[in-house]
Amino acid sequence: MAQFNIAHLYPDLMNLYGDRGNLICLKKRLAWRGHECRIQSVGLGQAIDFDNMDMVFMGGGSDREQGLVYEDLITRAEAFFDAIEAGLPVLCICGAYQLLGESYIAADGQKLQGLGFFDFITRGSEPRLIGNILLETQLNGRNTTVVGFENHGGRTYLDDPRLEAFGRVVKGYGNNGQDGSEGLKYHNLIGTYLHGPLLPKNPVVADFYISAMAERRGLTATITPLYDSIENFAHQQVKYKILTS
Amino acid sequence: MLRTILAIIAAKIIIKLSRRFGNQGTVMAGRVARRLDPGILRKLAGRVEKQIIIITGTNGKTTTSNMIAQILNADGHKIVHNRAGANMLNGITTAFIGATNLTGSRSWDYALLETDEANVAPLLKEVDAGVLLVTNFFRDQLDRYGELDYTIGLIKEGVKGRRLRLWLNADDPLMSSFPQDTGLPCSYYGFDETPYDTLENHNSREGRYCMLCGEEIEYLRFHFAQLGVFRCPKCGNQNPEPDFVATDLQLDQGIAMKVNEIPIKSPYQGFYNAYNLLAAVALTRGLGVRDAVIQEALARFQPQAGRMERFSVGEREATLILVKNPTGFNQSLQALLQDGRSKNLFLALNDNAADGRDISWIWDADLEVLAEPGAGITILVCSGLRSGDMAVRAKYAGVDSGVIEIESDLEAGIKKTLGGTGQVGYILSTYTALFQCRKILLGMQSEPSVKAEPRRAYQKS
Numbered sequence A: 001m002a003q004f005n006i007a008h009l010y011p012d013l014m015n016l017y018g019d020r021g022n023l024i025c026l027k028k029r030l031a032w033r034g035h036e037c038r039i040q041s042v043g044l045g046q047a048i049d050f051d052n053m054d055m056v057f058m059g060g061g062s063d064r065e066q067g068l069v070y071e072d073l074i075t076r077a078e079a080f081f082d083a084i085e086a087g088l089p090v091l092c093i094c095g096a097y098q099l100l101g102e103s104y105i106a107a108d109g110q111k112l113q114g115l116g117f118f119d120f121i122t123r124g125s126e127p128r129l130i131g132n133i134l135l136e137t138q139l140n141g142r143n144t145t146v147v148g149f150e151n152h153g154g155r156t157y158l159d160d161p162r163l164e165a166f167g168r169v170v171k172g173y174g175n176n177g178q179d180g181s182e183g184l185k186y187h188n189l190i191g192t193y194l195h196g197p198l199l200p201k202n203p204v205v206a207d208f209y210i211s212a213m214a215e216r217r218g219l220t221a222t223i224t225p226l227y228d229s230i231e232n233f234a235h236q237q238v239k240y241k242i243l244t245s
Numbered sequence B: 001m002l003r004t005i006l007a008i009i010a011a012k013i014i015i016k017l018s019r020r021f022g023n024q025g026t027v028m029a030g031r032v033a034r035r036l037d038p039g040i041l042r043k044l045a046g047r048v049e050k051q052i053i054i055i056t057g058t059n060g061k062t063t064t065s066n067m068i069a070q071i072l073n074a075d076g077h078k079i080v081h082n083r084a085g086a087n088m089l090n091g092i093t094t095a096f097i098g099a100t101n102l103t104g105s106r107s108w109d110y111a112l113l114e115t116d117e118a119n120v121a122p123l124l125k126e127v128d129a130g131v132l133l134v135t136n137f138f139r140d141q142l143d144r145y146g147e148l149d150y151t152i153g154l155i156k157e158g159v160k161g162r163r164l165r166l167w168l169n170a171d172d173p174l175m176s177s178f179p180q181d182t183g184l185p186c187s188y189y190g191f192d193e194t195p196y197d198t199l200e201n202h203n204s205r206e207g208r209y210c211m212l213c214g215e216e217i218e219y220l221r222f223h224f225a226q227l228g229v230f231r232c233p234k235c236g237n238q239n240p241e242p243d244f245v246a247t248d249l250q251l252d253q254g255i256a257m258k259v260n261e262i263p264i265k266s267p268y269q270g271f272y273n274a275y276n277l278l279a280a281v282a283l284t285r286g287l288g289v290r291d292a293v294i295q296e297a298l299a300r301f302q303p304q305a306g307r308m309e310r311f312s313v314g315e316r317e318a319t320l321i322l323v324k325n326p327t328g329f330n331q332s333l334q335a336l337l338q339d340g341r342s343k344n345l346f347l348a349l350n351d352n353a354a355d356g357r358d359i360s361w362i363w364d365a366d367l368e369v370l371a372e373p374g375a376g377i378t379i380l381v382c383s384g385l386r387s388g389d390m391a392v393r394a395k396y397a398g399v400d401s402g403v404i405e406i407e408s409d410l411e412a413g414i415k416k417t418l419g420g421t422g423q424v425g426y427i428l429s430t431y432t433a434l435f436q437c438r439k440i441l442l443g444m445q446s447e448p449s450v451k452a453e454p455r456r457a458y459q460k461s
Helices: A021-032 A064-083 A095-099 A201-216 A229-242 B002-020 B026-037 B039-043 B061-074 B089-099 B115-128 B148-159 B178-182 B271-287 B291-300 B327-339 B368-370 B388-397 B412-419 B431-445
Strands: A003-009 A036-042 A055-058 A092-093 A103-105 A111-113 A120-138 A142-158 A167-171 A184-186 A189-192 B048-056 B080-081 B108-112 B130-132 B163-169 B186-191 B218-224 B227-230 B244-252 B254-259 B262-266 B309-313 B316-322 B343-348 B377-383 B404-407 B424-429
Touching: A003 A021, A021 A036, A021 A055, A021 A201, A021 B218, A021 B388, A036 A184, A055 A201, A064 A111, A064 B148, A092 A095, A095 A142, A095 B186, A103 B178, A103 B262, A111 B130, A120 A201, A120 A229, A142 A201, A142 A229, A167 A229, A201 A229, A229 B388, A229 B404, B002 B039, B002 B089, B026 B039, B026 B089, B039 B089, B039 B115, B048 B061, B048 B115, B061 B080, B061 B108, B061 B271, B080 B089, B089 B108, B089 B115, B108 B377, B163 B178, B163 B271, B186 B271, B218 B271, B244 B271, B254 B271, B262 B271, B262 B291, B271 B291, B271 B327, B309 B431, B316 B327, B316 B431, B327 B368, B327 B424, B343 B388, B343 B412, B368 B388, B377 B388, B377 B412, B412 B424, B412 B431, B424 B431
Parallel strands: A003 A036, A003 A055, A055 A092, A092 A189, A103 A120, B048 B108, B048 B130, B080 B108, B130 B163, B163 B186, B186 B244, B316 B424, B343 B377, B343 B424, B377 B404
Antiparallel strands: A103 A111, A120 A142, A120 A167, A184 A189, B218 B227, B244 B254, B254 B262, B309 B316
């Protein structure tokens, strides 16, 4: 039995649409395998040691809140990016995902700086891209589908050749509604527009994070399969709904 | 003129037919009428002689407007009032047509229009309202409008330049920017200290940041959610002085309180309903209704469909509750847990437009309380179009997987629930499954060997 530490960045500011469901999910799935999980909230100006973290999670926020977060996070950007390069598991949703890029250009032309970890930009535009979404992706060498809900005004364009998308859109909008890509994946970082409870009904994605965390600790033997019939039912129910709508 | 009459006749026929088939959705009638005569709402609303009152906000719209309707009726006024769920332009048009005569010449004293936040601006383009009452702002159905800030902005834009009085909740910091941004006259209602206040709030709280300057707000106390006594340390923004203040709140049996020293009693329950009462008292006092009329009307007023409505099925009692957002869900769960008996619980989650297409909000509700020792959940049946998501939420809240059942069909689900070993049934449902659940419960109630009359919640039998 081990203790895993997950940092929840700016829970007060970046917590739209039930994002906390992802942390509840990780904590439970670790507990069911006999591990403890400590979730450390990190607010504006509070210290964080990325080297001692097993994972980092950041959710979406409104525009104003995103601005505050940028000001704070830019001061720790270097340490954060080094950790990502070293394979730190990170999940960034919606606004947090947009922050990873160069900038966000609002519909009125106003430019908000991003952390610049990757060479991509997001353009705000109407209408908002809203609805259930179905992706196909590969995780831990396995093909899998991912279901979720997206609601974003921003269109993200991945121009960096190092970047691969998190998944291909089967139905829905994804990064920009045009090129069929959704989110981004880089080492153990996933950025995505699938907000809210992404992990609970996509247990494969949840376990991708858990195996990544365990592997970094040299605990690979501990990823026992769980009995996911309820999770899989929910996954299939949404998938069916999306495919038949 | 002929066009108007045609539109009215067509819509009245649709209303009749849809009632015959037991359909609650009368939105279609308004849609057809508006197509036949796009000016119909403006014309009919022009027949309102005293005032058009609009009620908006996240929670409590229906209850508050029903309370106001009850008071205005008791005061002898003729009113037109749209019903819950029919609160966009088509539904409101249906309400006027249902209340008018064939030539559209009937007049009313007041129109009481409950409407969605995003519908305030379009509605004000067609009706000259004198009053807009806002109940509160919580996170609700975000997928329809994006973020809460945006929703608030929509209302402010909608009222700007109109001749309106705003009635605002003095305890909601999210309303702070209304006077400055709209330039309109504002009246306020709010609570004094109550024995139910807390100094800290762990629930999903909105509006942590000042609407005027962006600084984090300091709270002296919370009434519930983000409603409380607040102050911005940077710009000094704080609760406005309420025109109507509620004191001496007691929630033990029903609700008792004083509003500007007038004692008010109601068979409703819960702090959120105390806010609805306060808003109704404030607004109707503002219209000049006498205290005695208000007191009597509210004391007699019973909760209605899905607002804790009670049924008896066989030997057991079942309570139907509407849930539509995290705050309401939490309140319902709290009410349920105050019941010490063992419970068969049913949770129906739909994702139609009126429920909100995005079901993520169930993760902002604290279902964890269902797993607490003493919660007494014997069976938890998850149902509706998104039964799977509900079941996953319950599982991750810590409810024993062995207690969770998935039965997407509402009728089969309710039967399974009420066949459980618990002493009492609780049927929680999102909006578009509510009427069906109610029909199923009524049907089960009138089956042989069971009492025929529905027992309404809190009615003394």
